[in-house]
Amino acid sequence: MINWIIGIVIFAVAGLVLYKNIQKSKQGKCPSCSSDCSCNGENCQCH
Helix, strand or coil: CCCHHHHHHHHHHHHHHHHHHHHHHHHHCCCCCCEEEEEEECCEEEC
């Protein structure tokens, strides 16, 4: 039973991180950093 709970928590956290990264990329921000950077497909470029 505890294995199911741990598995659900792991997948929930992974899904949340994926969702946040997708939302940041839709805003034009680089998901790997918290500053206001833009991605050109290869690396982040901060202004």
